[in-house]
Amino acid sequence: MFVILVYDVNQKRVAKVLKKCRQYLNWVQNSVLEGEISDANLKKLKMELEKIIRNDEDSVIFYCLRTTKYSSREIMGLKKGGDENII
């Protein structure tokens, strides 16, 4: 499936969270990653993030798209990340 991940975590944990997410997804923009990921890997990523983030301070949102047939992405302004996986 295609996942858009957005995180909002304490500065102390940003580097760790970003590093972990980049193992599975492509960085798009400050605090946003996206990409194709298997159910198994998504589960793994969530488990690993759970060990890093603090539930009372941090927030991570996963938008899971079973298909990208009905979606598109548009960027206004600066294009920051790579676009290997444009939907």
Place this chain on the structure above:
Amino acid sequence: MFVILVYDVNQKRVAKVLKKCRQYLNWVQNSVLEGEISDANLKKLKMELEKIIRNDEDSVIFYCLRTTKYSSREIMGLKKGGDENII
């Protein structure tokens, strides 16, 4: 359509961008908004944002979902925004 908007703009323009986006979408998390929006309003929002952001410094991404039938949203950790429009 359903839109997920993520912005990464210079601190100087954050308040203006957020205020403008909130006129059309629901705030979910730091720099993320989402919601149902008509084609006409999306066009309007883009035109208005174009006047606020600087193309060489700022970035705004729109993920447009023609249907939310194939998508889901999951939040880990803190739930910050409202959830009037959970997909």
